[in-house]
Amino acid sequence: MTTTELRPGASTQAPLQRLRSLRGRLSPRTDFAIRRIGRLVVGLLVVVLAAFFLVHLVPGDPVRAALGPTAPASLVEATRVSLGLDLPLPQQLLNYLSGLLRGDLGTSIQSGLSVGDxxxxxxxxxxxxxxxxxxxxxxxxxxxxxxxxxxxxxxxxxxxxxxxxxxxxxxxxxxxxxxxxxxxxxxxxxxxxxxxxxxxxxxxxxxxxxxxxxxxxxxxxxxxxxxxxxxxxxxxxxxxxxxxxxxxxxxxxxxxxxxxxxxxxxxxxxxxxxxxxxxxxxxxxxxxxxxxxxxxxxxxxxxxxxxxxxxxxxxxxxxxxxxxxxxxxxxxxxxxxxxx
Incomplete structure (x- = not known):
């Protein structure tokens, strides 16, 4: 049995050691910039998740608000299905994240225009x-x-x-x-x-x-x-x-x-x-x-x-x-x- 096998957690320590070694070869400014960019990415991910769940906690039906109180129920339901709002919340989140990776921010419910545009x-x-x-x-x-x-x-x-x-x-x-x-x-x-x-x-x-x-x-x-x-x-x-x-x-x-x-x-x-x-x-x-x-x-x-x-x-x-x-x-x- 090797020494690595005898040491608990050695499999997780090796990548950390390689990461520390890599950081040691970087200049302080480069290491600082990389850490800051990493924080920016994590911050954006937190904002995406917070914005998604918070807006869905707001009471009310956005489709009904967009179409008006006199819109037929069939039209409201068809619009909800076309926008994917009839899906379970986890599925809506996955669809939204996949759209972000493609650069698609979605379509406005109110105007029907692209959010990105x-x-x-x-x-x-x-x-x-x-x-x-x-x-x-x-x-x-x-x-x-x-x-x-x-x-x-x-x-x-x-x-x-x-x-x-x-x-x-x-x-x-x-x-x-x-x-x-x-x-x-x-x-x-x-x-x-x-x-x-x-x-x-x-x-x-x-x-x-x-x-x-x-x-x-x-x-x-x-x-x-x-x-x-x-x-x-x-x-x-x-x-x-x-x-x-x-x-x-x-x-x-x-x-x-x-x-x-x-x-x-x-x-x-x-x-x-x-x-x-x-x-x-x-x-x-x-x-x-x-x-x-x-x-x-x-x-x-x-x-x-x-x-x-x-x-x-x-x-x-x-x-x-x-x-x-x-x-x-x-x-x-x-x-x-x-x-x-």
């Missing part, structure tokens, strides 16, 4: 809104946070510092839909210089982008302020001042690069939240994007559309987190060590 038509608007909101949040947060840090560190202007902190705190606390309604009331109803709804022109984009980005900008500004105060108190900044370098050069060349990592980390999380927050913003401003389509699908119990939209939204959030992680390990390789 609907997503392809609506998601560019949602991505544009999220991207603009992110840019406004980051571009606004950097100067505001750095300026607030300079005011706080000097010890002068305590009233101004308190006012900035209080204003940022209020923006963080106000929900996006309340802030959006307030922007409509102020800029469209009272002042009348911006349209209250719609999408397509630059004027139509101003209020939705502000409604989406102001809370994120305020939160990111606080992070930048805290990081900047810590950087300004560091020894290398003191050395730069001792060399009598201009303040602008100290801030841009020495201080700013050292707050980028923390800003990107928080900004990546905020971008994920902005992608999800487009659902509310699109509903408030009547923007024909994926968010309004999802809300409409929930109201009509359109199972395939809900599942497809939730899957794409979750995929976007997970993909954003993956991209941010890859950027971070490029900028700061110590990220791979922190993650283990």
């Amino acid at each position: 609907t997503i392809a038509a609506r998601f560019p608007t949602t991505l544009t809104l999220a991207a603009l909101g992110f840019l406004v949040a980051v571009i606004g947060a950097l100067p505001i946070g750095m300026g607030a840090a300079l005011v706080a560190r000097t010890g002068r202007g305590r009233t101004l510092n308190g006012g900035i902190s209080g204003f940022l705190g209020i923006l963080i606390a106000i929900p996006d839909f309340v802030l959006s309604v307030g922007l409509i009331a102020l800029c469209s109803i009272w002042l009348g210089f911006l349209p209250p709804a719609g999408w397509g022109d630059a004027d139509n984009a101003v209020l939705p982008v502000l409604g989406l980005s102001l809370g994120a900008m305020a939160y990111l500004s606080r992070i930048v302020q805290v990081e900047m105060i810590a950087v300004l108190d560091s020894t290398y900044i003191a050395t730069a001042r001792a060399k009598r370098l201009p303040q602008r050069l100290i801030l841009l060349r020495h201080a700013l690069p050292n707050i980028i990592t923390a800003t990107l980390t928080v900004g990546g999380l905020l971008l994920s939240g902005l992608v999800a927050g487009t659902v509310i913003i699109e509903t408030v401003f009547a923007i024909p994007g994926a968010g309004t389509t999802l809300v409409s699908a929930v109201g009509t119990k359109d199972y395939p559309m809900i599942q497809g939209m939730v899957l794409v939204y979750a995929g976007m959030v997970l993909a954003v987190n993956l991209v941010v992680d890859l950027i971070l390990i490029t900028i700061d390789p110590r990220t791979t060590i922190a993650e283990g």
